[in-house]
Amino acid sequence: MPNWVRQAAAIPVFDGKVCLVTSRSGRRWVLPKGQIEPGQTSAEAALVESWEEAGLVGELDRDPVGTYTYQKLSREHHVIVYRMHVSEVREVWPERLLRHRTWLSVHEAMTRIHEPGLQNILRRVFQLRQISDVQAVTV
Numbered sequence: 652m653p654n655w656v657r658q659a660a661a662i663p664v665f666d667g668k669v670c671l672v673t674s675r676s677g678r679r680w681v682l683p684k685g686q687i688e689p690g691q692t693s694a695e696a697a698l699v700e701s702w703e704e705a706g707l708v709g710e711l712d713r714d715p716v717g718t719y720t721y722q723k724l725s726r727e728h729h730v731i732v733y734r735m736h737v738s739e740v741r742e743v744w745p746e747r748l749l750r751h752r753t754w755l756s757v758h759e760a761m762t763r764i765h766e767p768g769l770q771n772i773l774r775r776v777f778q779l780r781q782i783s784d785v786q787a788v789t790v
Contacts, residue, residue, distance in 0.1 A: 661698070670752060684704075685703075709736050
């Protein structure tokens with residue numbers, strides 16, 4: 652068994668805003684993301700996590716917008732990221748009692764996300780220049 656975990660995430664976009672959810676601990680804001688189960692594609696996993704963690708339904712871009720890695724519990728996590736075009740925002744969803752959901756401008760979302768690899772993906776997808784430009788806009 653490899654010492655790394657395969658995950659998929661979505662950047663949910665609706666009406667020009669990006670959706671973030673709280674982590675299970677409630678201490679951080681993150682994108683909906685989770686492990687890719689056996690027999691599941693990364694795109695399927697991204698859609699499932701968006702529904703379970705944020706109550707969102709929609710379509711993904713055909714191709715991923717990037718990948719990043721992070722360390723958690725002494726294991727490396729490899730995350731494939733898709734942009735999701737949200738068509739429905741449900742008020743009742745599986746993890747609604749465990750997580751909070753918020754809609755932010757891309758600039759605001761960038762200030763709340765801590766993973767540098769994910770910040771780079773957002774910067775590229777939304778054609779932002781650099782994090783100092785983002786912080787200057789939100790101050």
